[in-house]
Amino acid sequence: MAKKMIMGMVVGIILLISFPLYGAASQAGAIFLAIYPGARPNGMGTCFTAIADDAMATYYNDAGMAFQDKTDITLMHANWLPGLYPDMYYEYIGGIHEFPGIGKIGANFTYLTTGTTVAVDEKGDPIPGGVFSSFDLAVKLSYATKLYENLSIGVGGKLIYSYLVPRWIIERIWGMEQRGGGTGTSWAIDLSMFYKTYLDGLNIGLSLQNIGPNISYLESGGSDPLPRTFRLGIAYSPIHTRINKLTLTTELTKILVGITRDINDEWEDTWKGIGIEYTLSEFLSVRGGYFWDTVGERVGPTFGGGIRFANFEFDIGVDSEIYDFPTNNYRLSLYYFIKPGSSSN
Numbered sequence: 001m002a003k004k005m006i007m008g009m010v011v012g013i014i015l016l017i018s019f020p021l022y023g024a025a026s027q028a029g030a031i032f033l034a035i036y037p038g039a040r041p042n043g044m045g046t047c048f049t050a051i052a053d054d055a056m057a058t059y060y061n062d063a064g065m066a067f068q069d070k071t072d073i074t075l076m077h078a079n080w081l082p083g084l085y086p087d088m089y090y091e092y093i094g095g096i097h098e099f100p101g102i103g104k105i106g107a108n109f110t111y112l113t114t115g116t117t118v119a120v121d122e123k124g125d126p127i128p129g130g131v132f133s134s135f136d137l138a139v140k141l142s143y144a145t146k147l148y149e150n151l152s153i154g155v156g157g158k159l160i161y162s163y164l165v166p167r168w169i170i171e172r173i174w175g176m177e178q179r180g181g182g183t184g185t186s187w188a189i190d191l192s193m194f195y196k197t198y199l200d201g202l203n204i205g206l207s208l209q210n211i212g213p214n215i216s217y218l219e220s221g222g223s224d225p226l227p228r229t230f231r232l233g234i235a236y237s238p239i240h241t242r243i244n245k246l247t248l249t250t251e252l253t254k255i256l257v258g259i260t261r262d263i264n265d266e267w268e269d270t271w272k273g274i275g276i277e278y279t280l281s282e283f284l285s286v287r288g289g290y291f292w293d294t295v296g297e298r299v300g301p302t303f304g305g306g307i308r309f310a311n312f313e314f315d316i317g318v319d320s321e322i323y324d325f326p327t328n329n330y331r332l333s334l335y336y337f338i339k340p341g342s343s344s345n
Contacts, residue, residue: 027258029184029215029224030160032112032136034255036060037076037092039333042317043304044275045289047251049233050205052194054335055094058106058142060231061205062154063194065104065144071097072337080112083327087115090331106142106156111135136162142190150197154207156190160226164217188212188226201237228256245279269295275302283308285315291322298322312336 028034038056041048048056052064055074076092094108113135142156165182192207208230214223233251240246253271260266275289285306292299304317313335320329 027225028227028255029217030136030138030162030186030210031227032090032110032162033138033160033188033210034227034229035080035090035112037078037090037094037110037331038074039076039304039315039317039331040277040285040287040306042319042331043287043289043302043315044249044277045251045273045291045302046253046271046319047233047235047249047273047275047289049207049231049251050194050203050235050249051233051247052205054337055096055106055108057144057154058094058096058108058140058156059092059110061192061194061207061233062106062142062156062190063144063152063192063207064205065096065106065142065154066146066152067194067196068096068104070337070339071095072335074333074335076331076333078329078331081323081327081329083323083325083329085114087113089113089115104144106144108140108142110138110140112137132166134164136160140190144192150195152194154190154192154194156192158188158190158210160184160186160188160212160215162215162217182217184215184217186213186215186226199236201240203235205231205233205235207231225257230254230256243281245277245282247277248274249276250274271296287317291319293322297324311338 036042036046037059038048040054041056041060048060052061053068055072057064057068073095074093078090080088080090082088091111092108094106096104096106098104113133116131116133138158138160140156140158142154144152144154146152162184163182167183188210189212190207190209191211193205195204197204210226210228212226214225216223231251231253233249235247235249237245237247251273272292273289275287277285277287279285287304289302290300291302300322302317302319302322304315306313306315315333316330318330320327323329
């Protein structure tokens with residue numbers, strides 16, 4: 001009985017995180033890697049692979065760093081799906097800098113926690129000292145360079161750590177044969193490309209993410225594949241002056257886990273997004289988008305905006321309407337950037 005309760009608790013934590021990620025993503029481990037960060041991308045229907053012009057490039061498309069002319073740091077916070085579980089939150093830190101003679105280097109840190117969980121015994125009573133917080137984190141280092149004036153490539157490597165349940169709780173219930181506890185580690189690489197076409201303002205971005213070994217939470221148990229992800233995006237800016245800039249974008253995201261031979265099923269299980277962004281005088285931005293994940297039952301509009309002042313920009317992105325349950329889901333991002341030859345003062 002106790003084993004079933006603890007197992008149910010572990011499965012419950014996994015389902016809690018994966019609840020809004022049905023389909024192929026829910027068959028993977030470390031699925032927090034498939035949760036898209038950033039208020040700006042969020043406001044545009046999660047489309048950013050073909051834009052990738054700030055520090056969020058380290059998540060969506062490393063190759064986009066090669067075309068950036070500034071040092072950029074971003075912080076993001078999200079109370080993740082409070083309508084589902086009020087203690088969950090999601091943090092992201094990313095940065096890009098050019099090192100002379102080396103190239104563009106980026107890094108990011110991703111953290112997701114479900115909040116406090118109380119372990120119980122076979123009678124349903126709390127286990128003394130059995131209060132813990134489950135969390136997932138990843139640390140990534142990226143590099144990008146131009147192959148040609150209009151084509152760049154990027155590569156990133158990441159370390160992944162997932163903490164579901166304390167080891168002593170697993171060993172108490174199952175015994176020492178389940179060494180390793182409820183934690184898992186792995187690593188992965190990302191490969192990407194960014195292409196500025198000969199049509200001014202039209203960009204294509206492509207990335208292949210989370211390519212690495214399976215993650216296992218118990219030494220004597222099985223393992224789960226990482227959420228290997230393919231992204232293809234197109235962005236077009238028909239207006240791009242200093243006063244007015246308008247960008248239209250669309251993107252396909254496919255989780256490459258549990259692939260079948262049925263093209264129709266795989267297309268239905270592909271996430272799709274469209275987005276628009278208008279920026280006035282490099283000061284005020286408004287954004288909108290639409291996101292389709294029919295298998296995961298996440299379909300609906302997204303919106304957001306941002307204000308830039310001096311070397312700072314504050315953005316908000318909201319996607320509450322894509323979920324089929326009531327929630328106030330939004331992301332808050334703060335950017336700090338320095339262009340070459342400018343002063344941070």
